[in-house]
Amino acid sequence: MKLLQVDTVARAREKLKKAVQGQGVKRRRVPLEEALGGILAEDVYAKEPVPGFDRSTVDGYAVRSADTAGASDSVPVFLRITGEIEMGRVPEHGICPGECMYIPTGGMIPEGADAVVMIEYCELFSETETAVCHSVPAGGNIVHAGDDVQEGEKVLTKGTRLRPQEIGLLAAVGEESVTIVKPWSVTIIATGDELITPGDRMEPGKVRNINNYGLEAIARQMGFDVSGCFLLKDERGLLEETVRSAMRQSDIVAVSGGSSKGKKDETASVIGTLASEGILTQGLALKPGKPTILGYDVPTGTILLGLPGHPSAAMIVFQLLIGWLWEDISGGKKSWPVPAELTVNVPAAPGRAVCQTVQLLRGEDGRTKAVPVFGRSGLISILTKADGYIVIPENQEGLKKGEMVEVFLI
């Protein structure tokens, strides 16, 4: 029998990262409409400035600011209107001293003008003359070419997760597609003679397959492609064949169940057989999540993951290892934890980390409180009552009521 190599979460992450290092990330070019949530695979430089030309920020008259010096309600300045600027068009001519042109918000500043007087400060005398009752400094009410983005400027950095505003910025600099890190493709496998799917008729001794549904959802939430979901009987040959075939088309094969010490445990043996690097980690110093197995196969570039059968533990381990690795190697911005005050003591045994689910509440003092949701790790309902989790490191004996903690939202 193989020695159990129980690793801390940090050590398991390190091994995983080292294993996939040679692999690098794959890229995919996608149209802007499909880029939301993607991770930029390269820096983006602006091919053009934004705005592309000097624009008015108000409706009014484009003027030479010097012409308006000293203008006031009692002593207005009279300017000759020589035309009107149309949106999206280059002005037909420039303006000379004593002249002005009507300009709408966003219109192009004509040559000779260096400011815009708001229409509220003008009084039309005739079709060709307006009184200006307010002075405007040079540059007033103008946004200059390149004020937002300069040509050639780096606008987005490799590793940025594309939110709606980044999509907008890409549109602004004239990109209609973008290169993102190709999302991982995941195969999810549940094993167990006792498992039936949600639609099956319940029979004594049977248990619903929860993990395939929970893990598929978590993988999709991370932006991965789920290439297959399988529910298998506890048969070594069947499991090995399914994993082997999945390795050809997936970056990750996650097997849940079959990794406790029960005698039908075949997952470790299958991972040990199929992963060129053998088993990296067998057992995680984490509660919940101990029966976790990690392997990596270099030829196919596949992470092989044996997850606990308990649904909550399986989901948390997938998040802590695969979610972390994806953020790390894609360079995607880390999730921002919510700081909160712990409402009760949380015990922990030294030697293994504890992942404690919590509810967030607003306290009467206006502070954010983290209320632990206690329960057995196997209970899926616990996770649905939680807003997030905190991790108590393995070198800590527990946390005290009133301590500040960082809550990772789930």
Next chain:
Amino acid sequence: MKLLQVDTVARAREKLKKAVQGQGVKRRRVPLEEALGGILAEDVYAKEPVPGFDRSTVDGYAVRSADTAGASDSVPVFLRITGEIEMGRVPEHGICPGECMYIPTGGMIPEGADAVVMIEYCELFSETETAVCHSVPAGGNIVHAGDDVQEGEKVLTKGTRLRPQEIGLLAAVGEESVTIVKPWSVTIIATGDELITPGDRMEPGKVRNINNYGLEAIARQMGFDVSGCFLLKDERGLLEETVRSAMRQSDIVAVSGGSSKGKKDETASVIGTLASEGILTQGLALKPGKPTILGYDVPTGTILLGLPGHPSAAMIVFQLLIGWLWEDISGGKKSWPVPAELTVNVPAAPGRAVCQTVQLLRGEDGRTKAVPVFGRSGLISILTKADGYIVIPENQEGLKKGEMVEVFLI
């Protein structure tokens, strides 16, 4: 000319909410695999208990706890092994005093047994006899039927946003599909003679259409269906026809641009014409976001929304009004803001609220800091530098350095 009805954000929300009240929400039944991110349209009650039967939480021997009383390493108790329990099967028989059966983790407790002794505390004497070196209390190492979820229990509440764990719980109670609030369908329209799409060749005086891309992404992020995106020249007839036709198939028609006071402004007039309730709000007491128009049409049940042409303002207003309304009427859980300490004073003029974008940083003191990202509202690059925003209410003159604020992540 119509009087401008400048509303606070709160007042505009109230009007919107009142307008859509009669409408109610539509429902959609979706398979579990497509339910992620959906909002539950009804409470879910468990049709079956979880677990469905008393299960062992360890590998070991199912026993009568009384038989193990006083057992220790020095004085073990000898029990007769009468069989083995298989996963997913009902035990072939029960156990009598002095007997035990092998049971794997998750196996069904046989009749007569009330506890499980971990295999680590047993020493096999022969194929039919084991020494037990540890006593176990009644209920020890057993999870009982219904411990996680009881039959008939309300497991999820209407309005819950379905995360991976909720999907898992639905699988656990045997649901293969679920009724969610039908996501809104949105048509997005940008108007402006100056607008060209990101792929077009840039020409003097032209500006990239940013809003269609940013708004489509934000709508998708909220889970909405985007039924169409249009880029129109500034022509009233064209706009009216496009909005009218979109109203037949969309819950929301959002028009950006054309709502400043420029003389080509037709959006307000079109909304006024097409909305049976007329214009609800024309002008929002919000910076940025003033040129916002709201209307509602009862016969088609459509919200008509005129958004500022400035991309940042358009996206923020969409989030503050439509995002808020969706959370409110679907009952979906509100987003959890991140509490942070403001690093500098932020000025604000009383009479209108200010939506200030901020970056989040971890201070040297370990506290979360909100660093305002200043810039003109029209600049899209500002939004990409921000992690979230804070809202300074219209009755406040500004915020002081060091004040705690709530940051809504974007």
